[in-house]
Amino acid sequence: MADQREMKEKSPWHRPLIIFITVLIVLAIIALVTTAVVQNRTLQKYKYGIVLDAGSSHTAVYIYEWPAEKENNTGMVQQKHTCDVKGKGISSYYTSVEKAGLSLRDCMEEAKEKIPTWRHRETPVYLGATAGMRLLRKMNETLSDQVLSSVEGFLQVYPFMYQGARIISGQEEGAYGWITVNYLSDNFHRALPTIGALDLGGASTQITFVSRREVESPENSIHFRLYGNDYDVYTHSFLCYGKDQALKQALAQQLKPGDTQLHDPCFHRGYNQTKTWESVTGSPCVSAQGSPASPPHGNFTHLGTGNAALCRSAVRRLFNSSHCQWGRCSFNGVFQPPVEGTFGAFSAFYFVMNFLNLTSATLEDSKEKMVQYCSRPWAEVKLSYPSIKEKYLAEYCFSGTYILTLLENGYNFTSGKWSDINFIKKIGGSDAGWTLGYMLNLTNMIPAEAPDTPPLPHAGYVTIMALFSLLLTALLLLACKLFSRPACTQSKQII
Ligand SMILES: Nc1ncnc2c1ncn2[C@@H]1O[C@H](COP(=O)(O)OP(=O)(O)O)[C@@H](O)[C@H]1O
Numbered sequence: 031m032a033d034q035r036e037m038k039e040k041s042p043w044h045r046p047l048i049i050f051i052t053v054l055i056v057l058a059i060i061a062l063v064t065t066a067v068v069q070n071r072t073l074q075k076y077k078y079g080i081v082l083d084a085g086s087s088h089t090a091v092y093i094y095e096w097p098a099e100k101e102n103n104t105g106m107v108q109q110k111h112t113c114d115v116k117g118k119g120i121s122s123y124y125t126s127v128e129k130a131g132l133s134l135r136d137c138m139e140e141a142k143e144k145i146p147t148w149r150h151r152e153t154p155v156y157l158g159a160t161a162g163m164r165l166l167r168k169m170n171e172t173l174s175d176q177v178l179s180s181v182e183g184f185l186q187v188y189p190f191m192y193q194g195a196r197i198i199s200g201q202e203e204g205a206y207g208w209i210t211v212n213y214l215s216d217n218f219h220r221a222l223p224t225i226g227a228l229d230l231g232g233a234s235t236q237i238t239f240v241s242r243r244e245v246e247s248p249e250n251s252i253h254f255r256l257y258g259n260d261y262d263v264y265t266h267s268f269l270c271y272g273k274d275q276a277l278k279q280a281l282a283q284q285l286k287p288g289d290t291q292l293h294d295p296c297f298h299r300g301y302n303q304t305k306t307w308e309s310v311t312g313s314p315c316v317s318a319q320g321s322p323a324s325p326p327h328g329n330f331t332h333l334g335t336g337n338a339a340l341c342r343s344a345v346r347r348l349f350n351s352s353h354c355q356w357g358r359c360s361f362n363g364v365f366q367p368p369v370e371g372t373f374g375a376f377s378a379f380y381f382v383m384n385f386l387n388l389t390s391a392t393l394e395d396s397k398e399k400m401v402q403y404c405s406r407p408w409a410e411v412k413l414s415y416p417s418i419k420e421k422y423l424a425e426y427c428f429s430g431t432y433i434l435t436l437l438e439n440g441y442n443f444t445s446g447k448w449s450d451i452n453f454i455k456k457i458g459g460s461d462a463g464w465t466l467g468y469m470l471n472l473t474n475m476i477p478a479e480a481p482d483t484p485p486l487p488h489a490g491y492v493t494i495m496a497l498f499s500l501l502l503t504a505l506l507l508l509a510c511k512l513f514s515r516p517a518c519t520q521s522k523q524i525i
């Protein structure tokens with residue numbers, strides 16, 4: 031006993047050594063945790079992508095961002111910013127094509143400010159043009175090529191990674207919209223049932239959903255393999271059935287040759303506008319359907335009568351159900367299986383139904399509300415909504431009636447299925463639309479097979495490693511204290 035005390039007193043280095051080792055261990059642990067945290071933080075740097083949606087009525091620039099190291103994880107890409115290009119869609123510049131590119135300047139300058147300069151060179155830019163350009167190409171391919179060259183020349187000057195400007199097909203537009211809404215809802219990654227996509231534009235409209243039934247017409251069928259799951263998707267895009275072109279069709283159908291006045295039930299009583307014949311018959315959607323033998327120039331007076339029932343009858347005539355070579359059709363002889371599952375209805379479906387307060391109404395209530403809304407005098411409507419663009423305001427009676435008819439009589443959403451339609455603008459901060467799906471596809475950000483993911487998230491992994499290091503150290507110290515003392519004592523005794 032006395033020997034041992036003597037030994038302790040005789041080895042003054044014993045305590046400092048333990049203190050030294052303990053300090054070293056603590057420093058090592060701090061270094062370990064700091065490295066892990068710093069490593070994690072640098073990985074949080076974002077990457078960016080730009081998609082220009084060159085629609086028939088206007089162009090919008092979308093900027094997306096995602097954490098650089100999580101490129102192939104689902105749900106990681108988010109909308110950072112959008113910019114609405116001033117003026118009309120690019121197809122309207124066919125008379126002065128050089129202005130099409132220039133129109134994009136303000137929004138592209140904004141993109142330069144929003145994206146960190148050091149990322150510019152690696153940021154892809156895509157421009158996709160939809161139905162307005164499809165129609166221009168139909169009328170005059172040279173002009174549509176010139177408009178595309180104009181926007182291409184303009185975008186190439188920017189410091190971003192230019193990836194092309196093209197007219198996307200109706201199938202692509204439908205399919206990418208479907209990918210967007212399901213990606214944002216995280217349905218692919220979690221192998222959940224998918225939601226269908228309904229997109230209403232100015233010049234075309236798309237319906238896309240997974241059907242358990244066979245898709246009889248090959249042009250309406252797309253197959254995807256995403257995250258290890260197979261999806262057989264039905265899609266169709268109706269050119270000329272966007273709400274602006276549908277309105278032109280409806281006007282053309284009501285105009286008789288030589289008419290100077292049109293009494294229109296789809297516009298409010300008191301509405302009175304002089305319009306050119308050309309604004310109606312100049313559209314390929316009208317000429318293709320056999321335009322009225324009209325004076326090619328000249329005007330007519332568009333007068334509203336505000337009658338929802340008559341408006342509905344006029345709109346119904348736009349949907350032809352007389353022929354179908356398939357098991358079942360939506361309209362105009364286009365194959366469509368019965369609608370299945372829930373749907374997200376976005377773009378103009380949302381704008382119009384949201385304005386009319388019909389996003390959560392039943393089909394019957396919606397029809398009833400349209401009767402009341404269309405019967406309101408134009409002067410009163412204008413007074414009630416002074417801040418809304420007059421063109422939109424004048425057309426909501428027609429647009430609402432058109433949407434109800436398209437969904438009920440066109441696609442066959444019955445009263446019972448009406449609640450399966452969700453009118454949406456955004457999902458988790460990102461707009462529903464084809465642009466996100468387009469970028470995800472072109473950058474290969476949705477893999478066909480589910481990537482092998484580590485069982486723990488990175489932060490969990492770091493925490494567990496740090497905790498176990500601490501535990502291990504504590505155990506080592508304890509073991510040293512318990513078992514190494516006699517050995518130490520013995521060795522001292524030998525000396
Ligand atoms: N606030 C709004 N109210 C009503 N309609 C709107 C509103 N904002 C946009 N729209 C309409 O949405 C449609 C968008 O179509 P767009 O994407 O330009 O055409 P497409 O997809 O056929 O190429 C246009 O008809 C436009 O007028």
Ligand SMILES: [Ca+2]
Nearest residue numbers: 085160231377
């Ligand atoms: Ca669109």
